[in-house]
Amino acid sequence: MRIVQAQDASLTPQEVLLSINSIHLYRSSTSHQLENLPLLLEQMHQHLSSRPLQIFYQGRTITILPQILGQGTRGIVYPVLGENLGVKIPKPDWISMFRLREEGERAIQVENMARENSLDTPQNLHFDRLGLFAVKERVSGPTLTEVFLSMGVVVRVMQPDGDWHFALGSHETMRSPHVASLLWQMARLIQVRRNNRDLLGDLGPNNFLVSSGRIFYVDIGRSFEGTLVRYDAVQNIDDYLKSVLSDLEKYKQRGLLPSLPDLHPTNRFLCKDVLLSAG
DSSP: OOOEEOOOOOOOTTOOEEEETTEEEEETTSOOOGGGHHHHHHHHHHHHTTSOEEEEETTEEEEEOSOOSEEOSSEEEEEETTEEEEEEEEOSSHHHHHHHHHHHHTHHHHHHHHHHTTOOOOOEEEEOTTSSOEEEEOOOSOBHHHHHHHHTSEEEEEOTTSOEEEEEOOHHHHTSHHHHHHHHHHHHHHHHHHTOTTTOOOOOGGGEEEETTEEEEOOOSOOOSSHHHHHHTOOSHHHHHHHHHHHHHHHHHHTOSOOOOOSOTTOTTOOOOEEOOOO
């Protein structure tokens, strides 16, 4: 894709402009070949690895900061300078762009369903019509994955050869008030999803943030990569936790786990590892 120098261009509120300083990466009112859009996304992520990215949309400009708030199989979320917003940019491929476009098309239905069922979800503010980015309310807090690891709901089991896998924590841990509250909220989400399978998809723990003891469903769109089939079989919290273990193994393989803490007793996010004896 050709990158052009900005020339005090007059922008209408209907236009979208992506730029770094005075360099325009994309302007919606000019002709761009659609096959170049994945290259544009690649450029956006590459620049955001070290520099801010400016987006003009709906008559306003925001500056995306080069910091990753979270990431999944199909996209990465970045913070916005001076505002309580997050911008989701899909991975540089057509499927990821299509998923974000579909999420935007279904956003109103999903928000109405969430309101009717008292689900905590971030507010959707804007979806780019081509699926290049989405602007959402930012919710601060650890992912459910991080909370499960820090509370000992899920533990890392070390093997003699130095490898490790995930297992559920002790019954005492599961009965603690904080954990019980989270598991009760997830049990309710499971029931809501059973009644709204066309709208709610992946219940993987990386799709939830925990803030002030409440679980926020931050990636509420459908998934077409096996999670629907697996979560369709989930009937209760025990089934869900078994699926969580499977998800965490996949996160491990794909490099999507949060940075796990060093095993030190003073670390408040200590993962309660269990060493297995050779015998």
